[in-house]
Amino acid sequence: MTGSSLRAEGITAGYGRSLVLRDLDLSLPASGICAIVGANACGKSTLLRCLARLLRPDRGQVLLDGRSLRDIPTRELARRLGLLPQSPTAPDGITVADLVGYGRHPHQGILSRWSAADDRAVAAALEATGSADLADRSVDELSGGQRQRAWIAMALAQDTDILLLDEPTTFLDIAHQIEVLDLLVDLARERGTRIVMVLHDLNLAARYADHLIAMREGRVEAAGAAAEVLTEAMIERVFELRSRVIADPTTGKPMMLPLGRHGTA
């Protein structure tokens, strides 16, 4: 699968008068998993919203295969690029299958009926996320991890080649965090979905992402493979935190140990 290119050119964006992103340039790799990390309020989610055209940059533009997002019809964009927000709301009492069905929205016109292709896409998304046995359950009664899998299945049913996720592991315990991240790796490998996610946990980001983007004050501070980006100097700059970075004994990927003021032995 040839990945389409997603690129930000000099985007400046914010809410009202407060600017969150300042003249940001970014080119996302053509495949694999990309994680955006950074301190609170550094503009990670804002960047993700700009990439998905939920927020229009004041200056600059986001380009998908060289075309400005502004010029792509809404529905067409939704067929190519999906986004799972941080805390979406499931309508009361809805079943998992129906929730996943929302992902088919951009594939259906005002008049076109639900098709067999839609059913197949929903089934494939449920199977890919290991939620097939949850299909008839109500979303309200799922555990946090199951619910997040259902939402990811919805985004998959949208059948886009790029999927943006805003902190897909928040509110999950560590086992469920790993479950969700493992799932994303499977999707990237097996379906070739390009995944761009905002992640809080640096160590999980370093372990699961092929490409790390570290942000600071609305700009990209460092981008590249985890080994290049996750360094003690970078953590000091981005988080104003002293730390040690060692090699993860199982994967060899960089692993960060925060020192803080009391961390030294």
Add this chain to the structure above:
Amino acid sequence: MTEAASLPLAARIAAGRRARTRSRRRIAGLLAAVLAAGGALTLMVGQSVTPAMDVMRVLAGQDVPGAGFTIRELRLPRAVLAVLAGMSFGLGGVVFQTMLRNPLASPDIIGISSGASAAAVVAIVVLGWSGAAVSGVAIIAGLVVAAAIYLLALKDGLSGARMILVGIGISAMLDSLIAYVLLGAPSWTLQDALRWLTGSTNGVTLDQAVPISCALLVFGGLLIGLRRNLDAMRLGDDAAAALGVRLTRDRALIVLSAVGLIAVATAVTGPIAFIAFLSGPIATAIAGPGRPALMPAALVGAMLVLVGDYAGQHLLPARVPVGVVTGAIGAPYLLYLIVRSHGQGGR
């Protein structure tokens, strides 16, 4: 069930979806049938009982001594207007509640009905207007108030909670304006002005059905067309936008249509209390979760007004306007919702 489990997943999903579609249609059909039966009963039974055959003959245009006037001039206009106004209120209400993801976000709670009422009361009492001019002013005021609430609640995107709070504030202001105007009103305008407080089908005529029917056709049709986008908005603004919903455009069209429905109906019957607020939740309880219950809410609204009007005319010790009856049902439910949402941390 064991047979279904052995089918491939896609087939199982398709079967489940078809079953739900069938059951939604069956429920809508059932509601329509009950509504038709209720309508027929209010035509037959009033102060006196008219046999069904006589009702049919009157409706067919024949002259039936002793029944013609009662049915043509009294019962039929009331029933028709009750159904049409109820459908408008029910549909307008459920659309707001769905879009803003909150049962409190109904146009009669957030001041849109109050806007129409206040304008009508001022027009009647202060300006001495009557008839179509009053209706026109009421419609415009409903739209203006909706636009004002929309703009005041618009800050970094539209927030449902903010729209409700702004709306309740505006509603309180408008209600005090209505009370102030009525206090100084000459007695001969009071009867006419009071309709704008509670809503009533007293003295309606069949030609008033024309504007409401047109509004239902145009705005109702538009809302049915936007139904799927409205449905996607239930996932939250960002999720809906990511699914390809054009939020700003669709939200404006939905607000315009819902306010149009509410304002036109309010201009004829006054703001019949709590119909917009009650119909959606009742319809959802009947039709079950899944898709937003637009048609069921319209039918439930029609039934509530029809039954409330009939009860106010014939079942209570004194004759009261329909708005008093529905207000007595709606107010406890409003309290229940507020108490319940407070218990959940006031989301």
